[in-house]
Structure formats: structure tokens, C-alpha cells
Amino acid sequence: MNRLVVVSNRVAVANGRKQAAGGLAVALRGAMEKSGGIWFGWSGKVAGATSAVPTMTETENIVYATVDLSRKDHKEYYNGFANRALWPLFHYRLDLATFEREDYSGYQRVNRLFASKLNPLLEDDDLIWVHDYHLIPLGQELRDAGITQTIGFFLHIPFPAVEILTALPSHRKLVHDLCAYDVVGFQTENDLRAFLDYIVHEADGKVIKGNVIEAFGRRLRADVFPISIDTDEFVRAGLDSGKSSIVKRMQERTENIDWIIGVDRLDYSKGLVQRMEAFERFLEKYPGHRGKVSLIQIAPPSRSEVPEYVEIRTELETESGHINGRFAEFDWVPINYLNKSYARNDLAGFYRSSRVGLVTPLRDGMNLVAKEYVAAQNPHDPGVLILSRFAGAARELSGALIVNPFDIEEVADALALALDMSLEDRRERWMSMMKVLSGHTLDDWLKSFIDALNRAPYTGRQLS
Numbered sequence: 001m002n003r004l005v006v007v008s009n010r011v012a013v014a015n016g017r018k019q020a021a022g023g024l025a026v027a028l029r030g031a032m033e034k035s036g037g038i039w040f041g042w043s044g045k046v047a048g049a050t051s052a053v054p055t056m057t058e059t060e061n062i063v064y065a066t067v068d069l070s071r072k073d074h075k076e077y078y079n080g081f082a083n084r085a086l087w088p089l090f091h092y093r094l095d096l097a098t099f100e101r102e103d104y105s106g107y108q109r110v111n112r113l114f115a116s117k118l119n120p121l122l123e124d125d126d127l128i129w130v131h132d133y134h135l136i137p138l139g140q141e142l143r144d145a146g147i148t149q150t151i152g153f154f155l156h157i158p159f160p161a162v163e164i165l166t167a168l169p170s171h172r173k174l175v176h177d178l179c180a181y182d183v184v185g186f187q188t189e190n191d192l193r194a195f196l197d198y199i200v201h202e203a204d205g206k207v208i209k210g211n212v213i214e215a216f217g218r219r220l221r222a223d224v225f226p227i228s229i230d231t232d233e234f235v236r237a238g239l240d241s242g243k244s245s246i247v248k249r250m251q252e253r254t255e256n257i258d259w260i261i262g263v264d265r266l267d268y269s270k271g272l273v274q275r276m277e278a279f280e281r282f283l284e285k286y287p288g289h290r291g292k293v294s295l296i297q298i299a300p301p302s303r304s305e306v307p308e309y310v311e312i313r314t315e316l317e318t319e320s321g322h323i324n325g326r327f328a329e330f331d332w333v334p335i336n337y338l339n340k341s342y343a344r345n346d347l348a349g350f351y352r353s354s355r356v357g358l359v360t361p362l363r364d365g366m367n368l369v370a371k372e373y374v375a376a377q378n379p380h381d382p383g384v385l386i387l388s389r390f391a392g393a394a395r396e397l398s399g400a401l402i403v404n405p406f407d408i409e410e411v412a413d414a415l416a417l418a419l420d421m422s423l424e425d426r427r428e429r430w431m432s433m434m435k436v437l438s439g440h441t442l443d444d445w446l447k448s449f450i451d452a453l454n455r456a457p458y459t460g461r462q463l464s
């Protein structure tokens with residue numbers, strides 16, 4: 001078994017507290033523990049200067065190698081190009097994208113730096129797996145440094161249509177760099193199609209059979225690897241959640257209140273403003289539900305140094321305040337808007353206690369919350385998932401009520417439909433979704449990507 005080297009922007013260094021890690025971190029660690037591995041990336045710390053040598057921590061067969069970033073590197077690479085150019089652009093928000101040459105050079109500089117710090121740690125038979133939009137150029141940087149090992153890349157966010165991507169001044173170099181990998185993975189067929197479209201129509205490349213492509217003098221495999229969750233973990237967490245005191249408090253109130261739940265990082269891609277507007281429209285249009293239904297929106301702040309995130313936060317405070325001011329009674333609040341995070345087990349309990357899971361991103365690579373909500377339900381009395389057609393998860397979870405999140409009226413009607421749905425319909429929809437989630441778990445995703453790396457005969461190396 002080849003050693004696995006994972007590279008991601010942030011590294012979840014194991015600290016013995018399992019609760020603190022997300023499903024993806026736990027699964028990646030599991031794979032690395034078996035084969036031995038390195039997890040390389042940013043430490044999450046901003047320091048006076050970028051680390052000259054990575055800090056190494058070793059536990060359970062995994063070496064965590066992390067690098068602190070200087071203020072300038074963090075500003076240009078992370079807050080700048082990754083989160084003010086690529087993130088909005090890849091989520092179809094050209095109106096929010098800023099293209100600063102300085103940020104782009106910071107992005108390239110940090111990727112080059114990561115490659116130079118990772119290079120000495122690599123062994124001949126390593127499989128290298130790079131994650132997400134922060135690190136697109138890393139593969140090319142490693143190739144430039146003479147690395148010939150198999151390198152794969154997985155994009156967690158959508159890949160935009162050609163018309164959108166070509167608005168990025170450096171689009172050609174970015175796609176060129178993507179082609180330095182042996183395997184490039186996307187969440188959905190839609191993302192893959194957009195990538196192939198670019199390869200054929202913009203890059204003069206060609207698609208050979210079996211998703212093998214040739215472009216920029218390279219041959220690689222581009223394919224779909226939809227990410228999933230640790231389904232059993234969420235089923236168990238849902239079952240056990242009754243023990244948590246905060247979940248108990250929520251459940252005590254379910255006798256009088258039907259909860260609608262939303263859980264999202266505070267991000268403009270998640271459609272939170274439109275979601276609140278739809279909830280307001282629902283209260284207007286279906287007055288019989290007033291006083292009986294509340295939206296609980298958990299939205300832990302993220303990327304708080306990026307101006308667009310400051311703006312969306314203010315907008316949501318205004319919107320939730322407006323709706324509560326308009327409809328609240330002394331004994332009922334329509335929206336519980338919570339800017340903080342909860343333990344994973346508590347989340348599972350919140351999901352299970354909620355009649356409706358409201359997942360309405362304007363664009364989302366996959367959206368794991370949709371899957372977690374389904375897995376945590378009580379099989380005898382499951383809730384209903386309302387899911388945006390623009391979340392990757394909508395391709396798999398056809399048992400959800402699929403909505404257009406821009407259509408406020410449609411989402412308001414879906415809420416009414418979900419709240420009035422018969423037990424029989426709810427169970428039928430839930431079972432169809434559980435079948436999908438049991439048949440394809442996070443572990444399956446992980447194995448299929450590693451398998452693709454192992455079988456990569458394409459080599460993102462230069463074709464002769």
C-alpha cells in the first residue's frame with residue numbers, strides 16, 4: 001500500500017478530541033493511518049513571517065506538517081485570490097469577485113512555497129492528493145520541481161461554466177495547472193462537463209475515452225467523485241442525541257413548535273437572505289402556521305476578514321430582525337438566528353428534532369448538511385428535506401423537495417407542502433434518500449479516489 005500524502009489549505013492536526021474534527025478529517029486520517037501518511041498545509045496561524053520549515057507533529061502513523069503564513073501571504077493568497085476571486089467566481093458570483101494582480105501573485109507564491117516545503121518530505125512511491133481551490137497550482141509547482149509521483153486533485157466546490165471562468169484574467173494558466181495532475185476529481189457531472197467544455201473549446205484539448213483527456217501537452221483523467229458523509233455515524237448520532245441536554249430542551253418544545261432547520265457557514269453562496277425572505281413569504285401566505293413553526297438557522301461566521309462576509313452578516317442581522325419584528329409574539333419567535341457553532345452530536349439532535357431541513361444554497365459543490373439531515377432522521381417519523389437544485393447533492397437526493405432558491409414563492413410553497421406532508425410520503429421520500437446514503441458513504445468516496453490514483457496510467461507529466 002503506497003503512502004498517502006494529503007495537502008489541503010488547513011490541516012486538522014489530531015488532538016485526541018474526536019468531536020472537534022469534521023467527517024472528512026476523520027476519514028482522511030483513517031486512510032493515512034492505514035498506509036502511513038503526511039498531511040501538509042497551513043497551520044491556521046498568521047505569524048510575523050511565513051515558516052521557513054514546517055512544524056512536524058507525529059501521531060498514529062501520520063506526520064502533520066504545517067506552515068504558518070505571514071500577514072502578507074495570508075492576505076493575498078487566502079483572503080485575496082482564494083476567497084475574493086476564486087470562491088465567488090466558482091460560485092457564479094462575478095458581481096462579488098475582485099481580481100487583483102497582487103493577490104494572484106501571492107496565491108502563486110504560497111503554492112510555490114508549499115511545493116518547496118513539501119518536496120523534501122516526499123518518497124518515491126507516495127500518492128499525493130491535493131484538495132480544493134486554494135491549491136490548484138500546487139501540482140504544476142511540484143512537477144516543476146521534478147516530482148514524478150502520482151498527484152491527484154479534488155475540487156470541493158463547483159467548476160464554473162466557460163463563460164464565467166473566462167472572466168478570470170488568469171483562467172488559462174489555472175486550467176493549464178490543473179492539467180498537471182494525473183487525476184482531477186469533481187463533485188458532479190455538471191462540474192465535469194464544464195471542465196471538459198473548457199478543455200475542448202478554450203484549450204484545444206481532446207477527450208479520449210474513459211474520461212481521459214489530453215490538453216496542454218498532458219494526459220490525465222478527469223472524473224466525478226461525489227463526496228458523502230459517514231452515514232452510520234450520523235445515524236448513530238441522531239439516535240444518541242436524546243442524551244444531550246440542549247437537544248432535550250429543543251425536543252421539549254417540539255410539542256408546540258415544528259422546527260425548520262438550516263445549518264450553514266455564514267457565506268453568501270448558501271442563499272441565507274433568500275431563505276429568510278422565503279420564510280417571511282411563507283408566514284405571509286400561510287398565516288395558519290404562525291405561532292406554530294420556527295426557523296432555527298445555525299450560521300457560524302467564516303472568513304470574517306473578507307469584506308463581502310462582513311456585508312452578508314449585516315444583511316442577515318437586518319433581515320432576521322425585520323422578520324422577527326414583524327411577526328414575533330411575546331411567546332413565539334419566528335427565526336432563531338444563531339451565529340455560533342455546535343458540537344456535531346448536538347447538530348445531529350437538532351436535525352432529528354426538525355420537521356424540515358431547509359438547504360437552499362444558490363450554488364454548492366455538494367452540501368453535506370443535506371446528507372447529514374437525512375441520515376439523522378427518525379426512520380419511523382422522518383422530516384422532509386427541501387433542497388436547492390443548485391447543490392451538488394440534488395443530483396443524488398431526488399427524494400427531497402427540489403426547489404429553485406431564487407424563487408421565493410416556490411420555496412415558501414415547499415415549506416407548506418413539507419409541513420403538511422403525510423407520514424407515508426415522508427417515509428417513502430426518506431427511504432429513497434437513505435438508500436443512496438447507505439450505498440455511497442464518505443469511505444466509498446475516499447476509496448474510489450485513492451483507487452483512481454493507484455490506477456492512474458495517464459501521468460500528468462509532459463507527453464513526449
Ligand code: GDG
Nearest residue numbers: 156227263265300340341342343344364365366367368369
Ligand atoms: C465545502 C463545499 C462540499 C456547520 N455548522 C456546524 C458544523 N457544520 C458542518 C456541517 C457540515 C460542514 O460543516 C459544512 O459542509 P457543507 O458541505 O455543507 O459546506 P462547505 O463548508 O461550504 O464545504 C461543499 C464540502 O466542501 C465537502 O466537499 O459539500 O459544497 O462548499 O459537515 O455539519 N459542524 C459543527 N458545528 C456547527 O455549528 N460541529
